[in-house]
Amino acid sequence: MSILFFKSIPRPAIWGHTLVKDYFGYDYFPDGIGQSWAFSAQKDASTICLSDPYKNITLLELWENHRELFGNQEGVFPVIISLVGPEDDLSIQVHPDTEHAKKLGYPSGKNEAWYFIETKDNASIVYGHNAKDKQDLMHYINDENYDDLIRHLDVHTGDFVYLPAGLLHALKKGSIVYEIQQATDITYRFYDYHRKDDNGNERELHLQQAIDCLSYNLKDMKNDIHPFIEETDHCKKTTFISNDSFTVTKLEITGDYSYHDNHYQLATVVEGDGYVDSKKIKLGDNFLIPYNTKVKMMGQFTLMMTTK
Numbered sequence: 001m002s003i004l005f006f007k008s009i010p011r012p013a014i015w016g017h018t019l020v021k022d023y024f025g026y027d028y029f030p031d032g033i034g035q036s037w038a039f040s041a042q043k044d045a046s047t048i049c050l051s052d053p054y055k056n057i058t059l060l061e062l063w064e065n066h067r068e069l070f071g072n073q074e075g076v077f078p079v080i081i082s083l084v085g086p087e088d089d090l091s092i093q094v095h096p097d098t099e100h101a102k103k104l105g106y107p108s109g110k111n112e113a114w115y116f117i118e119t120k121d122n123a124s125i126v127y128g129h130n131a132k133d134k135q136d137l138m139h140y141i142n143d144e145n146y147d148d149l150i151r152h153l154d155v156h157t158g159d160f161v162y163l164p165a166g167l168l169h170a171l172k173k174g175s176i177v178y179e180i181q182q183a184t185d186i187t188y189r190f191y192d193y194h195r196k197d198d199n200g201n202e203r204e205l206h207l208q209q210a211i212d213c214l215s216y217n218l219k220d221m222k223n224d225i226h227p228f229i230e231e232t233d234h235c236k237k238t239t240f241i242s243n244d245s246f247t248v249t250k251l252e253i254t255g256d257y258s259y260h261d262n263h264y265q266l267a268t269v270v271e272g273d274g275y276v277d278s279k280k281i282k283l284g285d286n287f288l289i290p291y292n293t294k295v296k297m298m299g300q301f302t303l304m305m306t307t308k
Contacts, residue, residue, distance in 0.1 A: 003295060018031050021033055078182065079308065115304055235252065258296055270304050
């Protein structure tokens with residue numbers, strides 16, 4: 001078995017336009033797209049395989065009927081992988097942890113992570129808050145004092161940021177991001193700068209749910225990442241994180257390299273081009289390396305890869 005390509009799904013957003021389409025060369029995307037789902041097995045939005053012998057079969061169907069491709073893992077498909085290009089600041093959000101998510105019938109909460117493919121100068125994200133407890137938080141909210149409430153984190157091209165469930169967070173405009181999230185597709189909108197849609201209406205907030213899920217743990221507001229780097233001829237492998245939610249790796253290829261791992265990998269090309277098993281790959285391509293599959297890579301390119 002060789003690699004299996006998948007077709008990205010365009011996801012409209014009030015903060016999107018053409019950045020994702022233009023940067024990754026997704027000519028079939030309409031305008032108004034904020035992100036693409038590179039890999040998703042959501043029932044209402046599952047990415048479609050482009051490669052034989054599974055052409056036109058969805059990732060969800062592959063997960064349900066061909067689990068040998070994924071090492072015969074059990075449960076639901078664990079992640080959604082996105083490419084994000086906001087052209088306006090995103091709303092400030094909170095994701096539920098497992099305790100909150102299970103009350104809604106989901107098997108897990110929603111931890112998330114971002115790899116910054118490209119950033120502008122002086123880029124930052126919303127990352128945490130300054131409230132000591134719920135009572136203190138309500139003072140900030142009632143006074144509309146969001147400037148003092150919100151913490152920021154500077155980000156640069158090549159940075160990796162982990163966002164545990166319960167963390168107040170938001171991307172800002174201009175960055176190109178590879179996003180990993182657990183497949184519990186729930187986001188609670190905490191604050192949206194009083195923006196209005198074309199009809200003059202502000203978007204719905206989920207303030208009470210966000211408050212209920214919010215963490216006050218200062219450790220959650222520090223991006224404590226310790227990448228593990230392995231270098232061989234023609235390959236630099238950086239493992240950014242490996243926990244119960246996902247394992248995220250960057251593979252930088254500079255020549256001929258044979259790759260093998262005893263996990264499946266959801267791979268996205270975030271820089272350069274080349275070949276994998278003689279198949280041409282380029283920026284924005286997404287492909288599955290099936291479980292326990294050895295592939296031959298050649299070229300000058302960077303892959304972001306996620307597994308569980």
